[in-house]
Amino acid sequence: MTNSSVSNNTANNAGGMYVGPSSVLNLTNATVAKNTAATGLGGGLFVDSNVSGQILNSTIASNQTPGPYSFGAGITGGNANLLLGNTIIANNTVGNAYNPINCTQKLGNLGGNLQYPLTRQGGGSDDPGALCSDGVIEADPLLGQLQSNGGPTLTMAPASNSPAIAKGINNCPATDQRGQTRQTPCTLGASEPSNSSANQDTPLNRSGWNVTASSNAGSGQTPDKAIDGNPNTRWSTGTSQTNGQYFQVNMGTTQTFSKLVLDAGSSTNDYPRGYAVYVSNDGQNWGSAIANSSGSSAVTTITFPTQSARYIKIVQTGSTGWWWSIAEFNVY
Numbered sequence: 001m002t003n004s005s006v007s008n009n010t011a012n013n014a015g016g017m018y019v020g021p022s023s024v025l026n027l028t029n030a031t032v033a034k035n036t037a038a039t040g041l042g043g044g045l046f047v048d049s050n051v052s053g054q055i056l057n058s059t060i061a062s063n064q065t066p067g068p069y070s071f072g073a074g075i076t077g078g079n080a081n082l083l084l085g086n087t088i089i090a091n092n093t094v095g096n097a098y099n100p101i102n103c104t105q106k107l108g109n110l111g112g113n114l115q116y117p118l119t120r121q122g123g124g125s126d127d128p129g130a131l132c133s134d135g136v137i138e139a140d141p142l143l144g145q146l147q148s149n150g151g152p153t154l155t156m157a158p159a160s161n162s163p164a165i166a167k168g169i170n171n172c173p174a175t176d177q178r179g180q181t182r183q184t185p186c187t188l189g190a191s192e193p194s195n196s197s198a199n200q201d202t203p204l205n206r207s208g209w210n211v212t213a214s215s216n217a218g219s220g221q222t223p224d225k226a227i228d229g230n231p232n233t234r235w236s237t238g239t240s241q242t243n244g245q246y247f248q249v250n251m252g253t254t255q256t257f258s259k260l261v262l263d264a265g266s267s268t269n270d271y272p273r274g275y276a277v278y279v280s281n282d283g284q285n286w287g288s289a290i291a292n293s294s295g296s297s298a299v300t301t302i303t304f305p306t307q308s309a310r311y312i313k314i315v316q317t318g319s320t321g322w323w324w325s326i327a328e329f330n331v332y
């Protein structure tokens with residue numbers, strides 16, 4: 001399972017997920033949060049015997065096992081053949097005052113794991129006998145609420161001063177759960193921090209920019225209408241939205257930016273049903289997408305880690321009978 005959230009589930013045992021015996025579990029960029037094992041064990045994950053695989057860059061947080069004899073609120077079960085890497089296991093809570101809080105078994109270690117707390121107020125402890133893996137960092141990851149932070153699924157973004165930032169050891173995925181490019185080294189857990197608001201209030205000057213598109217609706221709706229400063233003029237595909245359509249900007253020189261705003265203006269249904277954003281310095285080599293998601297209303301705001309590039313290309317990845325229109329396109 002990748003780029004997914006398992007949250008707010010309740011069962012007597014195995015609140016978030018039950019992993020059957022001798023199966024293979026692979027979680028990457030997954031958030032397992034706020035699940036409850038009401039009377040038993042395994043608030044987040046309950047792993048049965050002989051399970052192998054890996055849990056990579058995932059966040060297992062704020063799960064609970066509130067029963068009076070319950071423990072193992074993050075992960076119950078597992079063994080050294082289930083590898084744990086760049087993962088946050090934090091703020092899980094248990095009803096029993098003395099047994100392991102986060103993990104009942106030590107998993108195999110890919111490095112870069114954070115476990116918190118190791119010791120709690122009022123007695124009981126995860127230390128030294130209940131580490132989720134060898135070498136865990138003990139620190140509060142300063143996770144935000146489970147909420148939309150961009151992308152199609154809910155995440156818990158670490159604060160800008162989180163000790164999880166840039167602590168990834170190996171195997172960092174190229175993007176995080178939201179589809180945004182990971183920094184190097186990557187941040188632990190499923191999500192990079194939310195983008196700072198710095199430098200995001202003033203759009204770049206668009207004079208001299210050259211815009212092109214896969215199609216347009218005729219002389220009144222050419223791509224340049226998206227950067228003419230007039231909210232009443234627009235670029236439009238002139239056809240239904242389909243995968244592969246694009247809108248491309250050559251800014252003339254390398255610019256630094258971390259946000260795009262696509263405003264469909266009065267064509268309120270013409271927002272992109274899916275998009276992938278690419279940047280390039282030569283207009284030839286585009287690399288991997290820096291953002292993947294979908295619009296949901298007339299104004300589509302796309303944020304991502306700060307980029308330095310001359311070209312921006314937005315590729316349509318969705319489909320609908322409505323055209324794709326941009327009345328005004330701005331870069332911040």
Ligand SMILES: [Ca+2]
Pocket residue numbers: 225226227228229230231232233234235326327328
């Ligand atoms: Ca316009």
